Amino acid sequence: EAGVVxxxxxxxxxxxxxxxxxxxxxxxxxxxYWYLQNLGQGPxxxxxxxxxxAVDDSQLPKDRFSAERLKGVDSTLKIQPAELGDSAVxxxxxxxxxxxxxxxxxxxxxxxx
Amino acid sequence: KQEVTQIPAALxxxxxENLVLNCSFTDSAIYNLQxxxxxxxxxxxxxxxxxxxxxEQTSGRLNASLDKSSGRSTLYIAASQPGxxxxxxxxxxxxxxxxxxxxxxxxxxNP
Numbered sequence: 001e002a003g004v005v006x007x008x009x010x011x012x013x014x015x016x017x018x019x020x021x022x023x024x025x026x027x028x029x030x031x032x033y034w035y036l037q038n039l040g041q042g043p044x045x046x047x048x049x050x051x052x053x054a055v056d057d058s059q060l061p062k063d064r065f066s067a068e069r070l071k072g073v074d075s076t077l078k079i080q081p082a083e084l085g086d087s088a089v090x091x092x093x094x095x096x097x098x099x100x101x102x103x104x105x106x107x108x109x110x111x112x113x
Numbered sequence: 114k115q116e117v118t119q120i121p122a123a124l125x126x127x128x129x130e131n132l133v134l135n136c137s138f139t140d141s142a143i144y145n146l147q148x149x150x151x152x153x154x155x156x157x158x159x160x161x162x163x164x165x166x167x168x169e170q171t172s173g174r175l176n177a178s179l180d181k182s183s184g185r186s187t188l189y190i191a192a193s194q195p196g197x198x199x200x201x202x203x204x205x206x207x208x209x210x211x212x213x214x215x216x217x218x219x220x221x222x223n224p
Contacts, residue, residue, distance in 0.1 A: 042214025
């Protein structure tokens with residue numbers, strides 16, 4: 001069984017540029033999560049989807065961040081414009097449903113210069 | 114607001130030693146607790162999940178316990194190996210259904 005797939009694995013951009021991350025969850029998993037992990041810290045939830053509905057986006061900085069999961073499968077997280085402080089690892093996870101064990105992808109390491 | 118603390122922040126042990134990693138959380142109203150492993154530059158690998166009604170879970174050389182009333186969990190690693198070197202993260206899931214993570218314990222097992 002394939003795990004959670006994320007791309008790209010690494011991204012370097014200049015500040016004020018846009019960037020997008022893509023996630024493909026485990027097949028059959030209805031719940032999808034985007035987390036932000038700063039160096040030396042644990043991941044923090046940005047947004048949680050139940051199928052195509054964003055049910056918890058309270059931690060998403062909506063002035064520059066957006067996300068979508070149009071068909072309830074793949075998801076895209078976008079930052080526009082990027083700031084220096086956005087440099088971090090962006091992790092995607094999925095679970096069969098909320099409350100079940102979460103499985104994480106390898107993450108996208110973003111560097112903003 | 115749920116807060117998760119992991120002690121120690123870093124641990125270095127010789128190969129073969131048994132060790133315990135600690136995790137504490139402030140709000141005992143949790144659904145489950147998960148232990149993860151993270152290798153440098155990689156994502157998280159789930160090691161064990163303990164439901165709130167359970168006291169412990171075992172997988173190979175790993176044993177995790179949960180004491181919900183005191184807000185504590187421990188991860189016991191038996192006969193440690195150099196390949197166990199990684200950062201171990203504890204996370205709890207509560208009513209908001211999101212995982213709240215600790216900062217992790219960086220484990221180094223020396224050959």
